[in-house]
Each structure stands twice: as C-alpha cells, then as structure tokens.
Amino acid sequence: MPNISSAFHTEIHWRSLALLNVFRLLSNIGIFCSVLWLAYKPLNDMSSWYSFLALAGVDSCLALLFALGIWRRWPGFEIQLSIQVATDVLFIVGLMHLFGGLHSGIGTLLLPYLAAAGLISRGRMTLFHAAMASIALLSEQTWQIWQDNANVSDYLPPALLCVASFAVAWLAHRLARFAQASEALAEQRGVDLANLGQLNQRILQDVSDGVLVVDADGIVRQCNEQAIRLAGMRPEGVLLHAMPVIAVALARWRANPSDNPSLITTALTRKTLRPRFISLSHDSHGNVLIYLEDLDKLGREAQQLKLAALGRLTANLAHEIRNPLSAITHAAQLLGEEAEDNALMQRLTRIIDDNSQRLERMVKDVLELNRRDRVQMTQIKLADWLAVFVEQFSMQEEIHVELALECPSNAEARFDPGHLHQVMWNLSRNGWRYCQKNAGSLSFNVWRENEHWVLDVRNDGPPVAVDAQTQLFEPFFTTDTKGTGLGLYIAREICAANGAVLEYVSSPGPDPCFRIVFGYAYGQRSVI
Known part of the structure; x- marks a missing residue:
C-alpha cells in the first residue's frame, strides 16, 4: 500500500508540474501579445525590444525542454521544480529590468509562480524558492542603484515584495500541509469505505436469505446469489419482468405497509418463500430492501x-x-x-x-435410520450389476415371468453397492406388489439425462394418488396396512447420502415410476 500511494502522489506531482509549464507558456504568449499591442511603448529603444524577444524566446524554448523532461520523468521532480522556479525568477526579474524596474509592476508576477511551486511541492522547498526570488529582486534593485537609475531609499518597495514572497511561500506551505493531511484522510476513508463495501458484499453473499434492493421505479439494483438460486434466474432490470410474484407483493406492501406480506411461490423453482420488505428511505416508495426466506429449507x-x-x-x-x-x-x-x-x-x-x-x-x-451415513461409494457398472440384481430378485421373490431390463453397456454410477441393493430391493418389491404380475410388468430402464445417468423402476400398476404424492417420502406414511412407512423414506435418504436423487415421476405415461438420478446433490431436483 505505501508504494502504491507514493507512486500515486508522484504522478499527481508530475501532472501539476506539467500544468505549471503550460501556465508558463501561456504567460509568455500573453506578455508578448501585450507588448506587441502597446507597440513597444513600455520599451525605451529597439535594443530593449530585441532583448525582450530574446528573453521571451529563451524562456519559451526552456518551457519546451521542461515539457520533454516532464514526459521523460528526468531529472527528478524536486530538481526540475527548482530549475523551473529559478528560470521563472530570472525571466520575471529580467522583464522588470527591461521595463524600468520595480515600478513597472511586473515583479508581482513572481507571487503566483511561488504559490504554485509551493502547492506543487506540498510545502517543501517553498522558502528556498522565496529566498531565490528575494535575492534576485534585491540584486536587480542594487544594479539599478549602481547604474544611478535609483536611490538607496528605493529599497523599501523591493523589500516589501520580498516580504510578500516569503508570506506567499509560507501560506502555500500551510495550504500544502492542509491539503496533504486532507488527502491522507480521504485516502484512509477511501480504504475504510472499500473494506466496508467488501465486508457488506461478503455478508450479503453469505446470508442464508435471498436479498434484493429495488428502487422506486421497480429496478433491481442489487441481489445476492441466494436470491438468484431461489428465483431460478438472475433478477436483473425491472422486477416485474424478472420476478412478477415478488413485484405484486411489493406493490401490495407499498400500498399498505402495515399488512403482513403473504407467502409466494416462484414459477421456475416452485419454492415457497416468505418475503419481508424494509424501506431504505423516509417512505415506502423509495428504495426497498427485500428478504426472501426459503420456507422449504x-x-x-x-x-x-x-x-x-x-x-x-x-x-x-x-x-x-x-x-x-x-x-x-x-x-x-x-x-x-x-x-x-x-x-x-x-x-x-x-x-x-x-x-x-x-x-x-x-x-x-x-x-x-441411523446407518445411512455409513457410505462406501465405488464405481458400479450398472449393466452388469442390474443383471445380477434382477436374477437374484426373481429367485428370492419367486417370480417366474421375465422382468424387462434396458441398460447401455457404458452406464456407470458412483454408489455404495450395499446401499444401492437396499434401495433397488425396496423399489422392486413395491413395484412387483402393485403390478399385474405379467411379463414386463416390472421394468428397469437406464438412460442418460445431460451429464447424469438415470435409472427408472416402472410398473404397470395403478399410480399413486395425487393427494398422497406429496407425502410419499415422509417417514411413517404408508397406504399398506402391513407396511412400516419407512421404506421409501430410508431409500431417499440413502440416495441423498450417495449424491443421488430419488423421486416419483407421475408423468409422462400412466405407469408409475420411481427414478434415481445419479450424481446430483440432495435438493437440486424437484419432484416431477
């Protein structure tokens, strides 16, 4: 951080020095145009005019050389600044001499140069620059007295100008210190604000609820990953287009903030959510913070x-x-x-x-129930494993008809063999119990869905009642008077422990089907 900050400040210094150099060129042009407009009247003779042209030309050429030095960053900043200030002092004092001394008023041009140099250098070297200007002013006045163009009593005006130079330099020094302190404080505040923003973003992403920020026009300004997961899409743009049910609930809450928002169900994920609305402004029609609580979770x-x-x-x-x-x-x-x-x-x-x-x-x-977490997963070739399982199941249950089996030879799944045997035995026994006991009444079909292998256990018996499908995998729920109601629940928990999903498929087709999707984390799929 210190190196970056130092490099940043140095770049600002170089840019300020470049602006001072541009000011120097513009000042030279302004002085030249002023003298030309006055038709040499401030000058005594043509030799003074030629001297002015030479002085202005040399200063302009030096300004171009300074521009090259600033671009190349050579020599160092402090050296370049001191050279430029010395050049400005000599140029201004030279103009004073050509235009008749201190009474010409040109000497006051030293003050903005000294102030600018003091601000650029952040207070360093300012008194040295004021001392250079004072020595040049007193030297020029001494030369005027030596040439009998002034009296010893005329030292008061240049002395006052020297005092003004030191005063401007001191003021620039104080302003530079104040600016430096303000800059350091602003930089620290910027770092604190950036850290606070990162902290808020981290908290926003790690919170278990979905979070949305919606402005007065219904535009989603911010959302976290949980809100994207609950909505099944990224809520961007207008909330009414991205999540209409939440937009309707928000409009109802804005109309009457005292009412408790009702539960909503998302269209894509079919999750039941409980929204909470918190106004971020003085009224409910401004920015609103929306919490989406997953009741299913x-x-x-x-x-x-x-x-x-x-x-x-x-x-x-x-x-x-x-x-x-x-x-x-x-x-x-x-x-x-x-x-x-x-x-x-x-x-x-x-x-x-x-x-x-x-x-x-x-x-x-x-x-x-207490053994489902003992998982020893291995890679299983489903074609070979299912062939052996179907043979064992037929012998154990004394089934004398053919059970249909379709499985690609390259189908593989990572599963605990003992757990898979327990799940398949439960599903197969249930399917055989309710099927018509004919050839092909109980079938096993393995196929591929995207990147996952799917195993369907289908029978030609009556489908599960619609009102019972929601409770099918609940513990101790059964429609058989001799059943325990734990078989399907344990089978689903075993599949979840092995990274698979067990679900009941009611469509398409009239035959009921239990489906195992291998390679899914628990809860990623919804029951079809």
Whole structure:
C-alpha cells in the first residue's frame, strides 16, 4: 500500500508540474501579445525590444525542454521544480529590468509562480524558492542603484515584495500541509469505505436469505446469489419482468405497509418463500430492501431436527423391543409345533408369527435410520450389476415371468453397492406388489439425462394418488396396512447420502415410476 500511494502522489506531482509549464507558456504568449499591442511603448529603444524577444524566446524554448523532461520523468521532480522556479525568477526579474524596474509592476508576477511551486511541492522547498526570488529582486534593485537609475531609499518597495514572497511561500506551505493531511484522510476513508463495501458484499453473499434492493421505479439494483438460486434466474432490470410474484407483493406492501406480506411461490423453482420488505428511505416508495426466506429449507431443517430426536428415541426403543420380540417369536414357533392338530391354535400362532415378523421389519427399518451415513461409494457398472440384481430378485421373490431390463453397456454410477441393493430391493418389491404380475410388468430402464445417468423402476400398476404424492417420502406414511412407512423414506435418504436423487415421476405415461438420478446433490431436483 505505501508504494502504491507514493507512486500515486508522484504522478499527481508530475501532472501539476506539467500544468505549471503550460501556465508558463501561456504567460509568455500573453506578455508578448501585450507588448506587441502597446507597440513597444513600455520599451525605451529597439535594443530593449530585441532583448525582450530574446528573453521571451529563451524562456519559451526552456518551457519546451521542461515539457520533454516532464514526459521523460528526468531529472527528478524536486530538481526540475527548482530549475523551473529559478528560470521563472530570472525571466520575471529580467522583464522588470527591461521595463524600468520595480515600478513597472511586473515583479508581482513572481507571487503566483511561488504559490504554485509551493502547492506543487506540498510545502517543501517553498522558502528556498522565496529566498531565490528575494535575492534576485534585491540584486536587480542594487544594479539599478549602481547604474544611478535609483536611490538607496528605493529599497523599501523591493523589500516589501520580498516580504510578500516569503508570506506567499509560507501560506502555500500551510495550504500544502492542509491539503496533504486532507488527502491522507480521504485516502484512509477511501480504504475504510472499500473494506466496508467488501465486508457488506461478503455478508450479503453469505446470508442464508435471498436479498434484493429495488428502487422506486421497480429496478433491481442489487441481489445476492441466494436470491438468484431461489428465483431460478438472475433478477436483473425491472422486477416485474424478472420476478412478477415478488413485484405484486411489493406493490401490495407499498400500498399498505402495515399488512403482513403473504407467502409466494416462484414459477421456475416452485419454492415457497416468505418475503419481508424494509424501506431504505423516509417512505415506502423509495428504495426497498427485500428478504426472501426459503420456507422449504426451514421445513427440511425442522424435519431433520425432529427426525434426529425421533431416531435416537426409536433406536433405543428398537434395541429394547428386539429381545422380548425374539422371545415371543420363539415361543410362537414352539406353540405351533405343539398345536399341529388344532386348527385354531395354528391360526393364532400364525397371527402371532406374522405380527412378530412385521415388528421385526419395523425394528430393522428404524435401526437403518441411523446407518445411512455409513457410505462406501465405488464405481458400479450398472449393466452388469442390474443383471445380477434382477436374477437374484426373481429367485428370492419367486417370480417366474421375465422382468424387462434396458441398460447401455457404458452406464456407470458412483454408489455404495450395499446401499444401492437396499434401495433397488425396496423399489422392486413395491413395484412387483402393485403390478399385474405379467411379463414386463416390472421394468428397469437406464438412460442418460445431460451429464447424469438415470435409472427408472416402472410398473404397470395403478399410480399413486395425487393427494398422497406429496407425502410419499415422509417417514411413517404408508397406504399398506402391513407396511412400516419407512421404506421409501430410508431409500431417499440413502440416495441423498450417495449424491443421488430419488423421486416419483407421475408423468409422462400412466405407469408409475420411481427414478434415481445419479450424481446430483440432495435438493437440486424437484419432484416431477
């Protein structure tokens, strides 16, 4: 930072020196035109006129050389400034001598040069420059007295001009110090403002809510990445065109700021949002800060907390239930062996055994809730893996018809094999339970969607009711009286742990379909 600041100040100094050089050239032109307009009247004879032309020409040539030195940045700034001030002092004093001395009034031209030099150098060397001007003025007055053109008593005017030179130099010194302090303060304020802007931008991007700033004309002035994600697009330009539902809610709030804004649903992402409007001006018709709170995310977080507590509770209960359940199952088996000739006893023991098996499956599913984070992902060739799975599933479920399987030979997915087997077994068993049990009633189809492989498990049974589709993956929700309601929920959680998405597809076609999209983070896709 210091080097950059120093380079910045030096560049300003060089530009100021260039402006002083331009002022020098313009002053020479003005003085030359003034003398020409007066038709040499201020000069005594032609020799003085020729001397004036020579003096003005030399000073103009030096000004051009100074311009070249400023452009080349050589010699150094302080040296160039001192040389230029010395040149100006000699030029002004030379003009004084040609035009009759101090009473010509030309000596006062030294003051703006000294002031400019003091401001350019930020107060440094100003007294030295005033001393040079004073020595030149007193030397010229001494020469006039030596030539009998003035008296010793005439030293008062040049002495007063010398005092004025030092006063102007001191004033320039003070102004330069003040300007330097103000410049340093402004630079520090600029750095603080830049840091504050970066901090605000960082906070704006890291906040969990979507944030928009809309002006009085409905133009989006600023938004964060969360707002872009919630809207499904970048809200730019007019808010009414980018996000109409939010624009309508904003207009309603501006009409009556006391009313609480209603919930809105975005068209692209189909997310439920709760907007909050905060006026940034004295009234609600100026700039407005809009917060967009994702209620779906809050619902998921609340559900995760609820399920975490429920999981701990049910895991403890499952361990406590398993031991007496095993004893009940074993006792039922012994009782069934003793009651081989009693039909009623066999039916009762079968009821005990069926419900014991149901409780065993429920305990097993509950324990699986706490094991979904144990993932050992490997690269799976889906064609080979599905062929083996379909064969095992057909043998285990005693299926004697052909199950349809279509899978490209190059299809691969990164998944835990044990987890994939558990998910596919659950989906396949559900599909076979509700299908028509014919050849091809249960089918497996692998295809590619953009950069991701997709696995569809489809059956020709009745579709899931529309009102039940929203609760399909909820824990403990089931339409089967013998089901636990945890199978689909565990399957979706396992897919999420393996970087995949499990969703129910209700269209196109009448056949219900459960779809696994490999390689997606949880929550990136919406249920179709």
